Amino acid sequence: MTGTSEPIAIEPSERFLEAAGEWGERRMLDEEAAVRAKAEQALLEIEHLVSGATEVEFAVEAGVVRYEPSEELAAFLDEQAALAGIDRQTVLELYVNLFSRVFLEE
Numbered sequence: 841m842t843g844t845s846e847p848i849a850i851e852p853s854e855r856f857l858e859a860a861g862e863w864g865e866r867r868m869l870d871e872e873a874a875v876r877a878k879a880e881q882a883l884l885e886i887e888h889l890v891s892g893a894t895e896v897e898f899a900v901e902a903g904v905v906r907y908e909p910s911e912e913l914a915a916f917l918d919e920q921a922a923l924a925g926i927d928r929q930t931v932l933e934l935y936v937n938l939f940s941r942v943f944l945e946e
Contacts, residue, residue: 849929850936852936852937859940882936886932886939
């Protein structure tokens with residue numbers, strides 16, 4: 841299945857927001873900067889694993905993360921969505937939430 845790269849809007853979960861809060865608190869970042877930093881980390885990890893990318897461009901507007909995946913990631917999301925019977929947005933949200941706690945010192 842060939843993925844088309846269309847923007848995806850993700851609403852961060854409570855788990856993601858908690859991780860961003862911890863991240864921001866340790867680095868004295870405000871909430872917006874912390875959410876942006878965690879979104880970048882999560883999206884970069886996901887994109888790198890699938891496509892090898894070393895940079896991502898995204899926007900955070902009114903608490904919603906907007907991201908246009910690479911063609912490779914779009915195809916991967918479409919495949920996973922078809923297997924799970926859900927949409928690609930939900931798949932990406934699940935992965936972003938999974939990676940939200942990456943880089944937190946425990």
